[in-house]
Amino acid sequence: xxxxxxxxxxxxxxxxxxxxxxxxxxxxxxxxxxxxxxxxxxxxxxxxxxxxxxxxxxxxxxxxxxxxxxxxxxxxxxxxxxxxxxxxxxxxxxxxxxxxxxxxxxxxxxxxxx
Amino acid sequence: xxxxxxxxxxxxxxxxxxxxxxxxxxxxxxxxxxxxxxxxxxxxxxxxxxxxxxxxxxxxxxxxxxxxxxxxxxxxxxxxxxxxxxxxxxxxxxxxxxxxxxxxxxxxxxx
Numbered sequence: 001x002x003x004x005x006x007x008x009x010x011x012x013x014x015x016x017x018x019x020x021x022x023x024x025x026x027x028x029x030x031x032x033x034x035x036x037x038x039x040x041x042x043x044x045x046x047x048x049x050x051x052x053x054x055x056x057x058x059x060x061x062x063x064x065x066x067x068x069x070x071x072x073x074x075x076x077x078x079x080x081x082x083x084x085x086x087x088x089x090x091x092x093x094x095x096x097x098x099x100x101x102x103x104x105x106x107x108x109x110x111x112x113x114x
Numbered sequence: 115x116x117x118x119x120x121x122x123x124x125x126x127x128x129x130x131x132x133x134x135x136x137x138x139x140x141x142x143x144x145x146x147x148x149x150x151x152x153x154x155x156x157x158x159x160x161x162x163x164x165x166x167x168x169x170x171x172x173x174x175x176x177x178x179x180x181x182x183x184x185x186x187x188x189x190x191x192x193x194x195x196x197x198x199x200x201x202x203x204x205x206x207x208x209x210x211x212x213x214x215x216x217x218x219x220x221x222x223x224x225x
Contacts, residue, residue: 004157031211043158043204043215056212091157101146101208105157 002026004106006092012112018080021109024073025094033103034067034077035091043091049075050097082113116141116209118216126222129197135190135219137205146208147188149179150215153201161203164188175199197223 005024013019025032033048047057052069060067064083069075079086089110093103117140127133139145146165150158162173169181179190188205200223205216 042217045212045214048212093157100211101148101206101213102160102163103158103213105159107155107157 004092004094004104006090006106006109008109009107010110010112012114013082014114015083016081017113018078019082019086019111019113021077021090021092021111023075023077023092023106025075025092026104027073028096029094029104030072030097031095031100032069032075033093033095034075035093035105037089037091037108038087046077079111082111084113087111087113116145116207116214118205118207118214120203120205120216120219122219123217124220124222126224127195129223129225130194133190133192133195133199133221135203135205135221137188137190137216138186139188139205139207140186141207141209144183147179147181148206148208148213149173149177149188149190150204150206151175151201152204152218158204161190195221195223197225199223 007022030051034046037043046059047067049069067077089108091108093105095103119138148163149161151161152158161177162171164171164181172178177192202218202220204218206213
């Protein structure tokens, strides 16, 4: 079975542009997590969904960030407008509802905002 | 709020030597504890977990960890490391359905 799929793997954009990151969780998993990893702040949880519903978005840095999960097999994280400080690796992870801590991570999207 | 401390940013060991990575947590109750590993350019993979019961837990790839409540620690061990173990290791605590990760320990293996 395929693991968590993220696209694109690398994204370079200019400040002010909109960026959309995509994630396909493992089939059958009904919890989905978005993380951001930077050298300065480590690995931070941005938002997580359960059964396509956002449960906790307290980690979303500001209104420029938004996330959606229109169905069980797809989620997006959007940054509009992007800023250089958004440069990071963004990970998507999924899990079964009964095992939320046993998360399967995607390979990540490395975002560079110039 | 819960927190996780990994005091060692970088550790270098020789192939075949034993390994211990340190992890301390702060949480009022008995936590759920985890070790994840991140190979270069990849996402994190769960190595092992502790929920309750036996304080010595076994994981994948020959790793084990011991929960010590008196020391608020959950150290990761391996008796003999292989070159393929070179990676970054993250300790995490699970509370309210969310994981809080430590800052990670980068492991380098020398021949």
